[in-house]
Amino acid sequence: MIGKPGKKGCCAHLAGRLSGRLGRGLPVVLAALLLCAPAFTQADDQQVTEYRIKAAFLYNFSRFIEWPDETGESGQFTICVLGVDPFGTAIDNLAGKNVHGSTLDIRRLSTTAGMNDCRILYISKSESDRIGSILAPLQTRPVLTVSDTADFAEQGGIIRLKLVDKKVRFDINIDAAQRSGLNISSKLLSLATIVRDTGAAP
Amino acid sequence: MKAIRDLSIRRKMVLIIMTISAISLLVASAAFVITDRTNTLQSAAQELRTLAQIIAANSNAAILFNDRTAAEENLDFLKQQTHIQAAAVYGNNGETFAVYKKPGIDVTIPEPGMQPENIFFWKNHIDLITPIIQDNEQIGHVYLRSDIKQVEERLLLYLGIVIAVMFVSLLIAFLLSARLQRLITDPLLSLSATARQVTTDKNYSLRATGSDGDELGNLVMDFNEMLDQIQVRDNELKANKLELEERVRDRTIELEAANEELDTARQKAESVAKRMEYHAHHDGLTGLPNRTLLNDRITKSLAHARREQSIMGLLFLDLDRFKIINDSLGHAVGDQLLRVISRRLKNCLREEDTVARLGGDEFMVLLPNISGSSDAGRIGNKIIESLVRPISCNGHELHITTSIGISMFPYDGADAETLLKSADISMYRAKELGRNKLVYYTAEMNVESRRQLALETNLRKALERNELRLAYEPRSISRKTRLSVPRRCCAGNIRPWATSARPISSRLPKTAGLSSRSAHG
Numbered sequence: 001m002i003g004k005p006g007k008k009g010c011c012a013h014l015a016g017r018l019s020g021r022l023g024r025g026l027p028v029v030l031a032a033l034l035l036c037a038p039a040f041t042q043a044d045d046q047q048v049t050e051y052r053i054k055a056a057f058l059y060n061f062s063r064f065i066e067w068p069d070e071t072g073e074s075g076q077f078t079i080c081v082l083g084v085d086p087f088g089t090a091i092d093n094l095a096g097k098n099v100h101g102s103t104l105d106i107r108r109l110s111t112t113a114g115m116n117d118c119r120i121l122y123i124s125k126s127e128s129d130r131i132g133s134i135l136a137p138l139q140t141r142p143v144l145t146v147s148d149t150a151d152f153a154e155q156g157g158i159i160r161l162k163l164v165d166k167k168v169r170f171d172i173n174i175d176a177a178q179r180s181g182l183n184i185s186s187k188l189l190s191l192a193t194i195v196r197d198t199g200a201a202p
Numbered sequence: 203m204k205a206i207r208d209l210s211i212r213r214k215m216v217l218i219i220m221t222i223s224a225i226s227l228l229v230a231s232a233a234f235v236i237t238d239r240t241n242t243l244q245s246a247a248q249e250l251r252t253l254a255q256i257i258a259a260n261s262n263a264a265i266l267f268n269d270r271t272a273a274e275e276n277l278d279f280l281k282q283q284t285h286i287q288a289a290a291v292y293g294n295n296g297e298t299f300a301v302y303k304k305p306g307i308d309v310t311i312p313e314p315g316m317q318p319e320n321i322f323f324w325k326n327h328i329d330l331i332t333p334i335i336q337d338n339e340q341i342g343h344v345y346l347r348s349d350i351k352q353v354e355e356r357l358l359l360y361l362g363i364v365i366a367v368m369f370v371s372l373l374i375a376f377l378l379s380a381r382l383q384r385l386i387t388d389p390l391l392s393l394s395a396t397a398r399q400v401t402t403d404k405n406y407s408l409r410a411t412g413s414d415g416d417e418l419g420n421l422v423m424d425f426n427e428m429l430d431q432i433q434v435r436d437n438e439l440k441a442n443k444l445e446l447e448e449r450v451r452d453r454t455i456e457l458e459a460a461n462e463e464l465d466t467a468r469q470k471a472e473s474v475a476k477r478m479e480y481h482a483h484h485d486g487l488t489g490l491p492n493r494t495l496l497n498d499r500i501t502k503s504l505a506h507a508r509r510e511q512s513i514m515g516l517l518f519l520d521l522d523r524f525k526i527i528n529d530s531l532g533h534a535v536g537d538q539l540l541r542v543i544s545r546r547l548k549n550c551l552r553e554e555d556t557v558a559r560l561g562g563d564e565f566m567v568l569l570p571n572i573s574g575s576s577d578a579g580r581i582g583n584k585i586i587e588s589l590v591r592p593i594s595c596n597g598h599e600l601h602i603t604t605s606i607g608i609s610m611f612p613y614d615g616a617d618a619e620t621l622l623k624s625a626d627i628s629m630y631r632a633k634e635l636g637r638n639k640l641v642y643y644t645a646e647m648n649v650e651s652r653r654q655l656a657l658e659t660n661l662r663k664a665l666e667r668n669e670l671r672l673a674y675e676p677r678s679i680s681r682k683t684r685l686s687v688p689r690r691c692c693a694g695n696i697r698p699w700a701t702s703a704r705p706i707s708s709r710l711p712k713t714a715g716l717s718s719r720s721a722h723g
Contacts, residue, residue, distance in 0.1 A: 060266040102260060187263035191272045
């Protein structure tokens with residue numbers, strides 16, 4: 001992380017965009033990685049690790065949260081990534097795992113259409129400008145919204161991922177979770193920083 | 203062991219009961235304690251498992267979200283569990299999420315790494331490993347270490363209770379056994395006491411009491427029956443004994459009477475025997491020892507003298523002219539005279555000397571143990587002097603003398619016979635020498651005595667054969683022409699000396715009792 005924010009941002013964004021634009025093709029990702037190879041230094045390494053952990057977190061959240069019964073009749077548990085995908089293959093590794101009796105499925109979204117089918121919706125930093133508009137229709141929907149964006153929980157998102165002492169930690173807005181009808185385990189809550197709605201919340 | 207054998211039966215019973223109770227209690231208590239220890243350990247292990255499971259359940263989120271702080275917070279509650287010495291939460295990939303160590307205790311926790319469920323019972327603690335499972339997948343494990351002080355404390359408490367219970371149980375057992383043993387010992391002791399009393403008092407009318415229906419009761423009954431029989435026999439025995447005693451008493455009385463009779467008879471016989479013995483050895487008239495006793499004493503004295511090489515004297519006394527007194531004054535006077543003479547003789551002698559009457563007017567004095575012939579002569583003279591004093595008998599004043607012949611041992615003979623003969627010969631010599639004399643024996647006397655004896659024998663034979671003839675020989679005619687009376691002489695042709703110059707003294711026939719006419723003498 002020592003004095004190379006430009007490169008880090010360039011490479012990550014490039015990779016994200018490439019993979020976002022060109023679909024989930026592995027060759028594209030590889031090409032992006034190769035292009036960025038000279039810039040793949042310690043900091044990039046760390047970022048990859050960070051997102052691998054975050055990807056694992058997404059999966060682990062599902063283990064401590066219960067969704068209302070009406071959802072998931074499709075037999076699939078879908079994790080959606082909205083905006084530029086920062087996970088890369090790390091999140092694809094989760095696909096096929098069993099969550100609450102359903103098979104885990106990864107879906108990358110470029111628009112908000114189809115958000116309702118997601119159990120977990122990861123909102124990339126690329127969408128930080130329109131968080132409010134994304135969240136608004138999902139407020140009472142059983143969709144777990146997760147994002148790295150600052151003040152995400154305060155804005156009505158349910159879980160915000162953050163780095164504390166180089167460790168991935170998260171905030172949970174229990175009011176938002178309650179609105180969504182999600183039942184979050186106390187174990188998970190005990191690990192989280194609890195956030196309540198600000199005055200803006202209903 | 204001997205001390206136990208010597209115990210009374212009561213004590214033995216109590217001891218047996220107590221031993222059995224104690225062993226049963228010990229075994230039961232040991233089983234109880236061992237079981238309890240096992241159970242306690244198991245329940246401690248179970249409690250530990252529960253604890254571990256709580257930790258595991260609480261730690262899964264912390265592991266999954268890599269939150270060490272939360273994991274450590276999960277272990278915070280162990281501070282209240284004083285028996286937990288250490289705890290740790292491990293991830294599968296070698297991460298150690300949380301470690302708890304009880305303050306003040308230095309323990310090492312295991313290395314991280316995937317571990318299956320396990321439990322280890324150590325001497326002082328239990329190690330437990332419990333996997334942390336999330337959605338059927340092990341994501342880590344919990345390590346817990348617990349001391350078993352609680353178990354030991356509990357065990358100690360149980361031991362205390364067990365000992366207390368044992369003590370109380372044994373006390374109750376003792377009290378109960380002390381009472382219950384009487385069921386058995388009382389009849390036995392009563393029986394024993396009765397038996398002892400019967401033995402000491404010999405009273406067979408006693409009976410043992412207390413008969414239950416058991417073997418002891420039978421024993422008491424048998425014992426009493428035995429006593430019955432003994433009593434019957436004892437009574438018979440007593441009756442027999444009384445009868446026997448009576449018989450013995452009767453017999454004793456009879457025997458005593460017989461004994462008395464016997465005693466009297468024996469005393470009579472003894473006195474008769476004594477008298478007879480006295481008469482056999484003493485002269486009836488004078489009470490002096492007779493010839494028999496004298497001979498006996500001479501024999502003894504001789505033996506003594508030979509042994510001691512001492513000198514012994516024999517005095518043969520013949521009263522002179524006693525026959526005249528006897529014939530003229532009567533036997534009564536003679537007898538009295540003899541008694542007086544006896545007393546005087548005795549007075550002349552020592553204690554150990556013996557004077558014996560040989561019959562008629564002959565006496566013999568035995569002087570054992572004298573110093574020489576002079577002693578014998580002194581005593582002989584003393585005797586002669588003692589008779590000088592006249593003796594008055596029935597108004598007669600009598601004068602009597604004695605002739606004494608002395609022979610000495612060992613000079614005049616080696617045996618009693620020779621000595622007596624020597625004394626006899628010397629006494630005759632004394633007579634020849636004129637009576638009232640004391641003559642010692644000499645060897646020539648013996649020759650003379652022999653000659654005379656031979657002459658006497660021949661004379662006796664000649665008389666028998668009528669070979670004697672009277673011969674007269676003329677005596678020389680004196681100057682006054684007086685024809686001497688031819689001397690009467692007996693001569694035999696048997697021996698040359700018969701015609702020898704020496705005439706046979708007319709005294710010889712007299713002494714030999716052959717003279718038809720008694721000469722004076």
